[in-house]
Amino acid sequence: MNTASLNTVPMRTVDAHAHVILPQVEQAVAGQPGLQEHRELDARRNGPESLAVSGRMVGERIARLTQVPVRLADMDAAGVDVQIVSPSPSHYHYWAGEDLAERVCRLAGEGVAEHCAQAPDRLYGLGLVPLRHPSLMVELLDHALGLGLKGVEISSHAPGRELSDPAYEEFWARAAESGAVVFLHPFGCTLDERLDRFYLSNIVGQPVENAVALSHLIFSGVLDRHPGLKVLAAHGGGYLPTYLGRADHGRRVRPEARGCAAPPSAYLERIWFDSLVYEPGALRALVGAAGASRVVLGSDYPFDMGVEDPVDRLRAAGFDRETRDAIRGGNAAALFDL
Template sequence: MNIDVHAHVLLPAVDAAVADRPGHAEHRALDARRNGPASLRASGAMIGERLHRLTRVDARLADMDAAGVDVQIVSPSPSHYHYWADRDLAREVYRLANEGTAAHCAASDRLHGLGLVPLQHPDLAVEALDHAAALGLRGVEISSHAPGRELSDPALAPFWSRAEAHGAVVFVHPFGCTLDERLDRFYLSNIVGQPVENAVALSHLVFSGVLDRHPALKILAAHGGGYLPAYLGRADHGHAVRPEARECADPPSTYLRRMWFDSLVYEPSALRALIDAVGASQVVMGSDHPFDMGVDDPVARIRAALPAGPARDAVLRANATALFALPT
């Protein structure tokens, strides 16, 4: 089986739940400032054209067949995070997201799902993770941060512990970049912003010692981990020479071989460089289906980058089977 670990579903019930709620207008205004009017128009048109592929199981399965994908791990659109929401609304959002994703995936045994948790309320994040596990979801998707809360925040320790206990995958997928208006043209908010946010989020997990304290965590990074795997020498050098960068026990590069990374790096040479940095056992296939920054041919791209053999088989299927505890 060829397994795509990075694919999304759009859940209209979540959008309906947050519409006109206090804080939603401010959230939309921030999104507009970060992306700029040209990108907002283009993204609206793109979503409209691909709505059936984001919501209908038959369209999803047809896309999978065309791409040679046998199994997808489906996560909610990152636009559903809504980390601005108060406790009551946050609970409603995670329940709708988890239940909606589970229902979507229940329509085919080729689909498995991830839920959402409200990072802005760490105690509710634990509750939401339990809810996702009870629905049979394989883990949860989180952004690179919540307002005022990095992934290194000690308040998230109970969430990491519960994820370990469940054996749940935590899929780190950014939404929005705090560089704000500096990236509001040319779609830099996504083209540059997403890999920046990946690198910052993973660095918080590594340098803070979260992965020392929670060694069984299953962290999966979208977009090949962003810029971090390509510049590990600087991270290791900083750890060696700066005392404040030594809250982690080992050089930062060693922790990347304890996380997993999707293959969405576009170029064969980039995929091979990622494997050199983290190991073939830590890379899984990802497409970002069906968004335009994703790829429609993830299997073909891996075959173009890697010769037939154990490494290719690991990236296409074996690593994801083990990571998500899928039936073989």
């Protein structure tokens, strides 16, 4: 195809933040040692009221989370041409030992690939890697890429490990070398019972976790050592992008905060962010901080903390057409090599 014909191909609208539930993953962990302790921790962090509401919410949306025809109909209604589908973060299971963790990640990657294969022109997927077991991560990243997936999804931390942990260096290097996208999507907040009411575990906890995880990547120099690394932060990067003045100041005045080669704010141009910040003013602030080329459309489909109208919310922000089109699909097409 020549350049002229390429220019006539209409740009597709890409939702880079959408999820699938994979029953085979939950079947694999059922009854395993450690699962009950994990559930008890989850209960302490969320509180009984939020657990009950979340259970009903997922039950009501299970068809949207598992059935491709339902997903495609919802995409059509929202004006979305393409979704990047990642496993529900509830599938991380970072409590699992090595053998079970490897099985979970392989099942997750295969399940996402099978789901996306039902609509290969509209659905692309991400797999999982076990943050608790760095020695397995390169192998499982390669497994996901071998299935045709575009990268992997990770949480903000694993028990005993932050993203600045040197044990992850081989993984970051392989992800950068391969062009894989690493989708940073927190699940659970270590503030625990302080957030166990009013759904603060998600409302406040997820943006906090995004900010902490991204700060570890920045201040530890991970992004300096791996300049080709493609990190996409869910939820607009949480509290980090619009409050980096404090981080820049801290680096200037604190010697222990100088592990990065440049001021922390300079690294926003090395990270991608989804548009899931809800309000037009917040989206304008995110684009002002990170740049129009670093924001992609995101809905968190189909969970209740997501939005059903990501395109309308982008339009409401009042950007010029070039910026709007970049966020609507151009940036994601480049990021995911669509």
